Amino acid sequence: MHVLCLASGGGQQAPVLAAAGARVTSFDLSEEQLRKDRAVAERDGLDIACIQGDMSDLSALAAESFDMVFHPVSNVFVPDVSAVWQACYRVLRRKGVLLAGFMNPCLFLFDHDEADHTGNLVVRYPLPYREPDSLTPADRVRWQQSGRAAEFSHSLEAQIGGQISTGFGITGFYEDRWSDEATVFNRFSPVAIATRAIKPGLCGD
Numbered sequence: 001m002h003v004l005c006l007a008s009g010g011g012q013q014a015p016v017l018a019a020a021g022a023r024v025t026s027f028d029l030s031e032e033q034l035r036k037d038r039a040v041a042e043r044d045g046l047d048i049a050c051i052q053g054d055m056s057d058l059s060a061l062a063a064e065s066f067d068m069v070f071h072p073v074s075n076v077f078v079p080d081v082s083a084v085w086q087a088c089y090r091v092l093r094r095k096g097v098l099l100a101g102f103m104n105p106c107l108f109l110f111d112h113d114e115a116d117h118t119g120n121l122v123v124r125y126p127l128p129y130r131e132p133d134s135l136t137p138a139d140r141v142r143w144q145q146s147g148r149a150a151e152f153s154h155s156l157e158a159q160i161g162g163q164i165s166t167g168f169g170i171t172g173f174y175e176d177r178w179s180d181e182a183t184v185f186n187r188f189s190p191v192a193i194a195t196r197a198i199k200p201g202l203c204g205d
């Protein structure tokens with residue numbers, strides 16, 4: 001199976017899939033994240049092709065060249081998620097599978113500094129949340145100084161409806177909790193969503 005690990009660098013998922021026998025391409029914007037994929041591959045004797053680029057533009061990859069796209073929680077970093085679904089659709093073969101993870105947008109309603117410092121959930125931001133537009137002028141300055149990548153909440157319509165309107169059929173769905181078990185959000189709700197979607201065959205099957 002030829003697997004595209006999309007915005008999935010960091011030496012985690014790509015090496016695991018390569019160790020399981022897949023032919024893996026890791027495509028990520030960060031050279032540092034790709035360096036970690038290469039380092040694990042070298043350490044464990046695995047073969048991973050690493051390509052640097054933006055997940056919204058997969059023109060460097062041939063159409064219909066992958067059996068599976070593994071896309072972990074990372075489309076939070078692009079302003080337009082529909083471009084990612086269309087790019088995934090193009091590079092997948094017929095009956096290819098898209099495994100995607102994303103945050104429940106409700107997570108972005110809350111003041112995360114307040115949650116971290118006091119454990120209280122305070123609703124602060126209308127959705128969709130978009131950095132830096134959703135921030136106050138003072139918070140915008142702090143965000144710029146932090147060097148943190150801009151985050152975008154996206155709606156469930158953009159995440160799930162977007163996959164469907166691109167042509168995928170959704171065949172699997174689950175919700176998950178934050179990996180940091182101490183986070184206050186886990187006391188109230190799962191925070192992440194994963195979908196399994198299929199690009200239809202030629203007859204729509």
Ligand SMILES: C[S@@+](CC[C@H](N)C(=O)[O-])C[C@H]1O[C@@H](n2cnc3c(N)ncnc32)[C@H](O)[C@@H]1O
Pocket residue numbers: 006007008009010011012013027028029030033053054055056072073074077078
């Ligand atoms: C939260 S990490 C997810 C993958 C990581 N292996 C993990 O399990 O945490 C998000 C990844 O998305 C990548 N990324 C952010 N913006 C991107 C973009 N526009 N195009 C491609 N990759 C991007 C980051 O470099 C990072 O590797």
